[in-house]
Amino acid sequence: MIYEGKAITVQSVEDGIAVLKFDLDGESVNKFNRLTLDELRQAVDAIKADTSIKGVIVTSGKDVFIVGADITEFLDAFRLPEEELLAWVGSANAIFNDFEDLPVPTVVAINGIALGGGMEMCLAADFRVANEKARVGLPEVKLGIYPGFGGTVRLPRLIGCDNAIEWIASGKENTADEALAVGAVDAVVDSQYLEAAALDMVKRAISGELDYRARRQAKLEKLKLSPIEQMLAFESAKGFVAGKAGPHYPAPVDAIKAIQKAASYGRDKALEVESAGFIKLAKSSVSSSLVGIFLNDQALKKKAKRYDKVAADVKQAAVLGAGIMGGGIAFQSALKGTPILMKDIREEAIELGLSEASKLFAKRIEKGRLDAAGMAVALNAIRPTLSYGDFKSVDVVVEAVVENPKVKQTVLAEVEDQVREDAVLASNTSTISINLLAQALKRPEHFCGMHFFNPVHMMPLVEVIRGEKTSEQTIATVVAYAKKMGKSPIVVNDCPGFLVNRVLFPYFGGFAKLVGAGVDFVRIDAVMERFGWPMGPAYLMDVVGIDTAHHAREVMADGFPDRMKEAGRTALDALYDAKRLGQKNGKGFYAYETDKRGKPKKVVDASIEGILAPIKHASRELSDEDIINWMMIPLCLETIRCLEDGIVESAAEADMGLIYGIGFPPFRGGALRYVDEMGVAAFVALADRYAELGPMYHPTEKLREMARNGQSFFG
Incomplete structure (x- = not known):
């Protein structure tokens, strides 16, 4: 063993080839926290000191490569005085630089997700081979910052200015094939052959068949663009991206400015440009807010997951009321794989609900997010009905009739007699008290609110409203169903208007x-x-x-x-x-x-x-x-x-x-x-x-x- 830590190990495998493996102890994924960065420093130093090493492969012991930085830890760093934050970023960049400058070829084997700092680790290597499931990218702009571990410097020199701007300013995740097409990775292979392919690539580099020094040199030099080419590339991109991002989100345009300013410099000076802009964004209120949203969203997901232990499985749903809202609920349920009955008392309302669902499916086909076969399967998962004939098989019923307490109470009492005793009833009401509606029911413990926002397919929130007599299993079941529908559920207590x-x-x-x-x-x-x-x-x-x-x-x-x-x-x-x-x-x-x-x-x-x-x-x-x-x-x-x-x-x-x-x-x-x-x-x-x-x-x-x-x- 050349180096052994809690997040990283380095060991020799054959013929002087070392494997640097990320495998963060006690975590389901790898991420760049302080421990991992500290150990990467030690691991790189250990490799540099071992003259028997001829090449290095970087791998992951998890199901993914590295998901990015541990933002909870990095928030503390963002609060440091500017000089200390600059020193911290500089020390991190020194680790990546030393890895990039190793006197032997390096190959990264990307299994699954490599985002943010994970992708920047990949960029510091000479070659990259990915499995077919890999998703790579630099999504930092979504947190109000841009890449700070060399992403704005290395990526443009690797895949060209235009491609790099698109990746960084959009913050999107890219598939393995998309990365291969622009040269962000050098090969894509089936998962079972990933490490063998990386081993083969490093051997070819050691033998001289692959010129790793030439690949590396391009990342150390200025961007190969003339002044006129630079002006055309950067100025047009800034205008387009500013229009997309809007005035309140400076990070995408600032990223382009950093790439532009650093274009005339070699790596080390270019990294100084990146760091200065990164720190300015990290100290902004926009970054603080967007990082806060990210952490809040993680907390919401964690909280919703706790309900999984007591939630009943929803295999069949139903919606009462087949208007625009009912059609939207039916669409979302069917799209995400839960068959749904759509009931109304009028044929024309059923037709309206089906029409609404069909339009939404058609839009997904237009945008390339669904094919005709997928649309057929999803549409068949919506069964229109004028009767309660099949309601004994229903696990959850969402009532979405007119916003009138008497009408809702009548409909809820009616459907309660048509479903199994353990079925859950939920009212899609925006303001009416759940406790009031529950007064009409024999089993109020199986009843809660499930407030969707219009348009259902676009709005991520579902308010799950707990009444005085609602059971924990009812809440858990509706939270699980909302998650299954691709929504973000928030559990609130009953009052007029609930939360929103x-x-x-x-x-x-x-x-x-x-x-x-x-x-x-x-x-x-x-x-x-x-x-x-x-x-x-x-x-x-x-x-x-x-x-x-x-x-x-x-x-x-x-x-x-x-x-x-x-x-x-x-x-x-x-x-x-x-x-x-x-x-x-x-x-x-x-x-x-x-x-x-x-x-x-x-x-x-x-x-x-x-x-x-x-x-x-x-x-x-x-x-x-x-x-x-x-x-x-x-x-x-x-x-x-x-x-x-x-x-x-x-x-x-x-x-x-x-x-x-x-x-x-x-x-x-x-x-x-x-x-x-x-x-x-x-x-x-x-x-x-x-x-x-x-x-x-x-x-x-x-x-x-x-x-x-x-x-x-x-x-």
Whole structure:
């Protein structure tokens, strides 16, 4: 044994060939944590000191190669002062450089995933051979940073500037064949031949058949582009990528700038350029937010996995109500492999649901994400029915009928008599109390909420709502079914609006106050879109449906009259009374025309002013900052109340619910991280500035205590 550690071993196998194996003790995958980096330093030094070694193969003892950096550990490094962080990155790069500079040829055998730092390890080798399952890439931009272990330096010199920009700026994972096509790997073989192929390749390099020195030299020099070629390549790429990434996500464009600036330098100077830009991004609030989202998402997955132990297996599902929502639920269930019955009392509704599912399958075929055979299988997994004939075989029933408590109670009681006693019933309700609906049932322990967001196929969140009598197995079964459907479930407790809509309606309440104060709703939309929302509040209400929003607002006002009951008529009331229901009938805050692709396009409608005039009771001069605060303070405070009231269990779940459910700007990390970024004390002081606007703007006593104690939500 040449070197033996807890993450890495190096041993001689034959004819002076050494195998450096990553096999992190106690973990299911390899990742670059401090231990692994420290041991890689020692392993490289041990190889350098052993003059009998003629070549090195790098392998993995896990089912994958290296999944990337251990971001939980690296977050601590990101918090270091800039000089210390620069020294830390420099020491890591020195390890990769020393590996790259070994006096013998090196070959990496990539089995499965090699992402981020894992891929940068591969790039430091002379040759790369991958198995057919390999997926490789540099996804760091998704965390608000770019590669920091030489990825922006080595990849362009290996696969060319254009290909490297596409890989790094998009952050996408690439298949083994895609990597082979651009030269990121040198061979792709069946898994069973991977190590034999790597061994063969290193022997050919030792014999001189493969010129490893020439391959290595290209990574040590400047990029081989003339000044004009550089200008054309980089300037056009920056413009295109900036348009795709948007103004709030600087990492993709900064990565291109780093590649451009380093193009005229050799490796060591180029790495200094990369490190300087990497550190700037690592210290940014955007990176902090996106890393926070990544960690929150991991926590959500871990929590959802705990339910697997008690969840019943869902082999057959059913949806009641075959409209757009029912069709969307049926599509998602069938697509992910769970057969589903789609029941309605009207033939035309069944046809609508099937049509919706068929359209969604057709779109996947258009985008190359499904073939005709796959579509046929999935469509056959949706069985339309007008009766309860086959419901004895159903494990979970999702009720998705009209949002009316009496109708829902009637339907739920009816279906309860048609299913097995152990079958789970779930209501896809956006606001109605699960405890109220459960009053109609004989077995309330088998009932919970399962709130999908529209459009079902696009929105990742499912709120799983626990009623007072809901059993743990019911929750576990519905969480498992949501996961099986490809969704991110968050378990919440019952209250009007649950988590997401309870938080959304104070935001809409702030909007109502702004319009009532004479602020143009088009301006409000523009300000909030610049803030980072995918659409402004007026446009969002048009998309949701003015009637739907009006009904939900009434439910929320009844549930929380102290702060959500409006003192007088609002813009929502005015539009509802004028039967301007939004996109669904072509007129809401905006009017809607059909564009060339057949999609609704919003246009400003002059007649709206006359409809809104009666509800405008003042005309105040407000800044863009005021507009943001009028809307964001109530949203953040209601999120805090949900956490304090135990509606949601953790700050991570609260923030992810808003990001996945209503498109809260990811680069801001969620409502609670937004408050943390500002500082709890500063947020309380800001809310107090707007206290005259009413109870929605009044911090809770517990939040004031947090402010006094210097506490935060994420520590």
